[in-house]
Amino acid sequence: MTQLETAMAILMKTFDTYAAGEGSKDSLNKAEVKTLLEKELPGLLKAAKNQDEVDKLLKGLDFNGDSEVDFNEFVVLVAALTCACHNRCPKK
Ligand SMILES: [Ca+2]
Ligand SMILES: [Ca+2]
16 A cells, blocks of 8 residues: 555544444544544644633534534544644635
8 A cells, every 4th residue: 555545544444443432433422532632643632722622623523513523524624633733724
């Protein structure tokens, strides 16, 4: 596999690992998102000043409003964070 293909596989595997924790194994509930952030993105979590910010992030992420983060929504989160953390987003 190429590096990018590997990265995609890792994204899917990471999502599946944490989504399988409780409830639906196809989506992350709030607790699962928190665990994923703590384990996989500790730097980001540290940057978030408080729990409210994390809640806000999750809310903004939940496009279909079911209070869970599915794989689609997770991919958007990762893409958004990649842009934000590496200044890859064009300024509006
Ligand atoms: Ca779940
Ligand atoms: Ca959702």
